[in-house]
Amino acid sequence: MHAKSVPNVDNRSPQERDPRLQSTIIICDFEWNGCPEAVALESMSTHVKTCEHKKCKKCGHSVGQTPEDRHTDDVCIKLLLKDSNELNEKLQNLQNNYKSVENDKNLLTKQMKEMKENASEMDVKYRELEAKHQNLKESMDSVSKSNIKQKHESVDSKPVETNTVDKTADEMKTIEDNVKQTAHRLRDTLHVQYILFGTYRTVPKSVELYEDGIQITDIQPNNGNRKFKYDFILQFNDMQRLAICTDPSLPLLCIKPVEDYNRMVQKGLHLGSNSPNGLRFDINSYDTSEQNIVIVLKERISDEFVVLLSDQLKRLNRRCNCHLIGLADAQVVVSTNVSEPQTTRTSIDNIIESVVSEHW
Ligand SMILES: [Zn+2]
Numbered sequence: 001m002h003a004k005s006v007p008n009v010d011n012r013s014p015q016e017r018d019p020r021l022q023s024t025i026i027i028c029d030f031e032w033n034g035c036p037e038a039v040a041l042e043s044m045s046t047h048v049k050t051c052e053h054k055k056c057k058k059c060g061h062s063v064g065q066t067p068e069d070r071h072t073d074d075v076c077i078k079l080l081l082k083d084s085n086e087l088n089e090k091l092q093n094l095q096n097n098y099k100s101v102e103n104d105k106n107l108l109t110k111q112m113k114e115m116k117e118n119a120s121e122m123d124v125k126y127r128e129l130e131a132k133h134q135n136l137k138e139s140m141d142s143v144s145k146s147n148i149k150q151k152h153e154s155v156d157s158k159p160v161e162t163n164t165v166d167k168t169a170d171e172m173k174t175i176e177d178n179v180k181q182t183a184h185r186l187r188d189t190l191h192v193q194y195i196l197f198g199t200y201r202t203v204p205k206s207v208e209l210y211e212d213g214i215q216i217t218d219i220q221p222n223n224g225n226r227k228f229k230y231d232f233i234l235q236f237n238d239m240q241r242l243a244i245c246t247d248p249s250l251p252l253l254c255i256k257p258v259e260d261y262n263r264m265v266q267k268g269l270h271l272g273s274n275s276p277n278g279l280r281f282d283i284n285s286y287d288t289s290e291q292n293i294v295i296v297l298k299e300r301i302s303d304e305f306v307v308l309l310s311d312q313l314k315r316l317n318r319r320c321n322c323h324l325i326g327l328a329d330a331q332v333v334v335s336t337n338v339s340e341p342q343t344t345r346t347s348i349d350n351i352i353e354s355v356v357s358e359h360w
């Protein structure tokens with residue numbers, strides 16, 4: 001039999017291996033400062049690390065290990081003052097930090113407020129644009145509707161519905177006005193009694209108002225030739241002056257055109273040097289009766305119509321002078337033209353009237 005080999009390992013503590021090494025119990029170094037602990041010699045260094053009594057009871061700062069190290073009041077006061085100063089300094093730093101954070105915060109708040117204001121301004125502008133766009137769309141729709149409605153008015157006259165009656169009178173009036181205005185806004189037929197080109201009086205087939213001017217259709221020239229008739233578009237751009245009389249007894253538009261238009265009318269209607277009978281149109285004439293195109297209407301001219309017309313004229317031709325005239329001035333404009341040699345005027349009128357009646 002072989003003896004088993006025993007490994008040479010001993011995990012026991014020195015005290016366990018040798019009872020003579022049983023540790024000495026000693027009291028804490030800070031017993032003088034109130035520590036009640038008594039521990040084994042080898043554990044003392046560990047205890048001292050965490051001993052609560054190594055600090056002065058009055059000021060909380062470390063004290064030495066002997067009773068002689070006990071703080072006098074002077075030492076405590078000095079240490080406490082030092083603490084107080086350090087705390088004040090920290091407090092001051094904190095306050096400064098707080099102030100600068102507060103400033104940053106205010107600056108950010110201000111910037112955010114400005115951004116919000118800008119955003120809401122943009123929003124308002126956007127809404128305004130959107131509303132304008134919508135209005136434009138609606139007025140275009142209502143114009144096309146009212147055009148269709150006018151055409152079918154006689155056929156399609158529905159009774160007024162109950163809920164329409166319930167609307168207030170004001171609302172109804174506003175709607176009516178809007179329809180009237182939008183109907184006028186783009187185009188309108190002018191019901192014309194007659195037109196004077198200078199001293200030449202004629203009745204065209206129709207006179208239409210468009211966005212950019214007035215179209216006169218089928219004008220008989222001053223040469224007795226019934227086969228040729230002219231259509232003239234008198235654009236707002238071609239006008240030097242527009243006078244409007246809204247008096248119901250003589251509603252008229254009195255227009256002085258520009259030079260190019262002057263020449264075109266003279267040549268086309270035989271009212272310049274090619275006039276066969278002395279009837280003339282010439283914006284440069286000394287005779288004021290020869291200077292204007294006068295459109296005399298059968299119907300009264302509304303204030304809305306005047307506003308629309310003059311606004312459109314202002315938009316398209318700022319140089320044109322647009323103004324209202326009274327009845328007396330309107331009568332002068334017309335009667336001056338009528339004061340042509342009776343025979344000529346009458347004979348021409350007769351020709352025109354016969355042409356017109358044939359035409360209709
Ligand atoms: Zn202790």
Ligand SMILES: [Zn+2]
Nearest residue numbers: 056059071076
């Ligand atoms: Zn102290």
